[in-house]
Amino acid sequence: SRSIDLAVIPGDGIGQEVVAQGLKVLSAVLPEDVKLETKEYDFGAKRYHATGETLTDADLDALKQHDAILLGAIGDPSVPSGVLERGFLLKLRFAFDHHVNLRPSKLLPGVATPLAGQPEIDFIVVREGTEGPYTGNGGTIRKGTPHEVATEVSVNTAFGVERVVRDAFARAQARPRKKLALIHKNNVLAFAGHLWTNIFNKVAEEYPDVTTEYMHVDAATIYLVTQPERFDVIVTDNLFGDIITDLAAAVSGGIGVAASGNINPSREFPSMFEPVHGSAPDIAGQGKADPSATVLSVALLLRHLGYEAEAARIEEAVSTDLAERVGKPARSTDEIGDALAVRVAG
């Protein structure tokens, strides 16, 4: 008999509320023969204030035992900027080698976009997750003086770039349009740019049926608002991916519906799935948060674990639910979760 052993990290703010709905929908969608086990972890601001800890080695050992991780949101204004981001979120990505940060953008029927003319948007971004300017390399000298110098080092390796480029080509080949765009800034960042472009072009030779293009990151932001329909799969570096996936989420319905996976394709470590949005302390505890992004992250989680039919059922349910919202009064976080659970079970 099959089983899923899930680590659950509700985290801060609306994280608690949306994760509850994610689990509700997950329980509802799974066939009877699949045993679901969950263990909750208390990472986030409260634990940090109580213990000073963000993520210890013992925590990592515990998390490592699970099949996958579902996370709500981490972050609170009471904690200095960067402490939880680097001490928890990035530490986990690096420790579990989450090198494929997968972020789909699909404008679903009935969903509002800030763009005029309701364009067709359906692409995925494969963002590198363990290199680039995110490595924490760099430093400061003469801190706080008029002669302070601070550096940030973007580290890019052939190993790290090639594995994520290969992942993106495979994903592009599996999609009907079979298009892949590399986004970088190779005319200015020539060292990293050469490495990315060179490996991209080399791997492209093995995928003659995939249509490729290269685009500078600045130009990409223009296309994302003027011609988002041109994108199918995008592969890019950690920082550029951070920036363009927020823009992509904004144009394709907002972060209320943007899901993401921090994936270790080798399955050496559990992958982690989370909504793109943050902990939104301003609306926390009020039942106002849209759990759709978390529920869609559960779909990515299921697909990663091999439950393709269940993943598709969740995506279908969210899509229908969003379409049926138009013109109706707003529902609570819990009500949306209930509706989705009923839908996926049916």
Place this chain on the structure above:
Amino acid sequence: SRSIDLAVIPGDGIGQEVVAQGLKVLSAVLPEDVKLETKEYDFGAKRYHATGETLTDADLDALKQHDAILLGAIGDPSVPSGVLERGFLLKLRFAFDHHVNLRPSKLLPGVATPLAGQPEIDFIVVREGTEGPYTGNGGTIRKGTPHEVATEVSVNTAFGVERVVRDAFARAQARPRKKLALIHKNNVLAFAGHLWTNIFNKVAEEYPDVTTEYMHVDAATIYLVTQPERFDVIVTDNLFGDIITDLAAAVSGGIGVAASGNINPSREFPSMFEPVHGSAPDIAGQGKADPSATVLSVALLLRHLGYEAEAARIEEAVSTDLAERVGKPARSTDEIGDALAVRVAG
């Protein structure tokens, strides 16, 4: 009697056509007593192919003699990516210490935006121009092998950050809304982020009438498409500025109307003014390019040299011209330039 001694660099592709209109409008707007002298320079792809040179020390010495520089566009597909960008554009910015890269975004009446609901957009970006990941620091080892490592080093100095932050505060204070946003990624890029945030907060104390906010660059891309009206002045690092000003141009009427100045406020070296768009080889020589961005760059140039009334007259003319285009057949580059020249002279 007054005079303007201008270096003119038409450059590649549509650069030639749009610069001709910029000069036409400049001649028309200047009072009779201002003597305009121009000297044309042949930088760009043609010169590179003929001589292998992009910008020599002798070139810099010659350019240095002028009061300001007007540039059309540099870049051609026949030149490998990066050669002219780094060999000419960035070299000039660094040699002449163009640390204030000024990019206004204003959605003018009648101008199409990809955003729904025609929001009110009127902000300026002060992008740092001589530091960050643009310094060319970094390197590659084991190039072309499976063990290649490529680094890019973002260099940030208190000196470099403070001068551009001060420039932005002064500009914010001079505007009616008096708002300034710092855009960075200080939760991840903690070394540079701390330097920027610290200096920003320190200088803010001297400007109690300026309302400040901090925003991560990823979140900023969301606000630029969902609430662009919230921005007044933005100050940011070289790379983030590159990315968000293209997005800003896209939402506020497109790169056909986006002007920019590479400014050395100390006037130790001439400042350089150019449209944000590139050389657009696909439409070059066909009279299809919109010269408005170049003409608006001429306005920035005039303002920099102290001709505020003339700068305002150009901006007014472009605004009226754009509003009157609605529903009319497209005009050629030359026709638009003629119309603007008549308008500013009137």
